Amino acid sequence: MSIRRCFKNQLFLFLILMSCGLSGAGEVHAKNFLLVIDPGHGGKDPGAIGRHAKEKDINLKVALQLGNLIKRNMKDVDIIYTRDKDYFVTLKGRAQMANKAHADLFLSIHTNSVASRRQPSGASTWTLGLYRSKDNLDVAKRENGVILYEKDYKKEYHGFDPNSPDSYIIFEFMQDQNMAQSVHFADLIQKQFKGYCGRKDRGVRQSGFLVLREVGMPSVLVELGFISNRTEESYLRSSKGQYTLAAGIFRAFKSYKEEEEKRKESTALVGVSAQHVRSHSTSPIQNKNLNSKEKIIFKVQLLSSGRKIATSDRRFKGLTRVGYYKSGTYRYTCGDSENYDVVNRLRRSLSKRFPGCFVIAVQGGKRVDIHAAINQYRNK
Ligand SMILES: [Zn+2]
Structure with a gap:
């Protein structure tokens, strides 16, 4: 085991110990x-x-x-x-x-x-x-x-x-x-x-x-x-x-x-803190209490990857507004609209190319609960 790996593991163990300590678990x-x-x-x-x-x-x-x-x-x-x-x-x-x-x-x-x-x-x-x-x-x-x-x-x-x-x-x-x-x-x-x-x-x-x-x-x-x-x-x-x-x-x-x-190891080490969220990207926080003042933007989440992929990569060819956020892995998105139906149609049209792609909702740069977002959109 390399020294770096060993240090990583110790840090990981430390984090586990910390969380166990907080919850009062003995072992x-x-x-x-x-x-x-x-x-x-x-x-x-x-x-x-x-x-x-x-x-x-x-x-x-x-x-x-x-x-x-x-x-x-x-x-x-x-x-x-x-x-x-x-x-x-x-x-x-x-x-x-x-x-x-x-x-x-x-x-x-x-x-x-x-x-x-x-x-x-x-x-x-x-x-x-x-x-x-x-x-x-x-x-x-x-x-x-x-x-x-x-x-x-x-x-x-x-x-x-x-x-x-x-x-x-x-x-x-x-x-x-x-x-x-x-x-x-x-x-x-x-x-x-x-x-x-x-x-x-x-x-x-x-x-x-x-x-x-x-x-x-x-x-x-x-x-x-x-x-x-x-x-x-x-x-x-x-x-x-x-x-x-x-x-x-x-x-x-x-x-x-x-x-x-x-x-998981990378999530435990870097956390999912905001400092790792770049511009034109969203943080992974889920929020059911939507803020009524900020706009809700719908996007299609295309794929996730353990490695960073350039948004100019050929996989995204022909797509507009490709972005990503990090939640453990890199999550790539495309599209940007306040209109859920438009984004959902986009998702449908992309589902052959990106099996399993789905719609996410973002508000103020944060990912929010999709059900709450759709409800709010429908009630408008
Ligand atoms: Zn069967």
């Missing part, structure tokens, strides 16, 4: 990273059914193999399985486990299926958002359909009807502050599915998954492949296939966690 534990692995379906809910296999069994086997790989190789990670055997768990129950435990990351594992003559193949990774195509809606419909196994689903999910496209409109207005991290993790997984696992790459996609809506941390859902495709089904039920998919996700998780650690 110091470096908190392990907590991953929730959620094998979809189970018990009375088989999920999709192939010629020989059931989705619930494939999901569980890949989940357990992934967990074992992590336990063997990453001692500083704790794992919670939403189920580790063949039993039924509600979608809300799954999310609650993750929320109660204050997990750092939520990963839901599923297997795809379509009823068509020409059978597609390949793996995809999903984050929460509004569907952009009928295919994407169909995947969410099928996965959300499991709530119909629950007696009180209408009450539990506030009248959400998994089969009605109208129910999905709410996902258009959701602001997910974990979106950038979720999309980043999804990207890492897709790279491994394609490169390491050699699967056909069906990309990172968005749709309205209830289970992801309920969790309060970065979250993704993988569709390992199509159980309805005969060739793919035999891969999915083979131990080689299951191990390869688990190992691919493991590699992605390892990169994600290492990056997260660097990000």
Whole structure:
């Protein structure tokens, strides 16, 4: 360990000690990273059914193999399985486990299926958002359909009807502050599915998954492949296939966690204080009590990056008013308008180029609560 690194670590430890001292805690534990692995379906809910296999069994086997790989190789990670055997768990129950435990990351594992003559193949990774195509809606419909196994689903999910496209409109207005991290993790997984696992790459996609809506941390859902495709089904039920998919996700998780650690370390050291916020940028403070005198400006947050990117970078080509602020990572934005609808349209037009981009609100150079800002805009 270099002297500088050592000093950094000591400072980090000092900061932890300080905060523990203030809260009155006796012992110091470096908190392990907590991953929730959620094998979809189970018990009375088989999920999709192939010629020989059931989705619930494939999901569980890949989940357990992934967990074992992590336990063997990453001692500083704790794992919670939403189920580790063949039993039924509600979608809300799954999310609650993750929320109660204050997990750092939520990963839901599923297997795809379509009823068509020409059978597609390949793996995809999903984050929460509004569907952009009928295919994407169909995947969410099928996965959300499991709530119909629950007696009180209408009450539990506030009248959400998994089969009605109208129910999905709410996902258009959701602001997910974990979106950038979720999309980043999804990207890492897709790279491994394609490169390491050699699967056909069906990309990172968005749709309205209830289970992801309920969790309060970065979250993704993988569709390992199509159980309805005969060739793919035999891969999915083979131990080689299951191990390869688990190992691919493991590699992605390892990169994600290492990056997260660097990000947290830099946040702990520099803080998120105003001195690191440059001009034409905003501070990361969230504020629900909006100041009525200053203008609220809406922007589209495009991406976050551990490294600083020049606003002239080719990724931002053709965009106006590109800026950034720092909150752990560098967050890049574009657009500037008091009109939420204009910025939301801009966001929609950019969502292909920047999957997971979302609208933020800024007032007096500070990021403010988006719901409060939209409310204020609508009431004007
Ligand atoms: Zn499923």
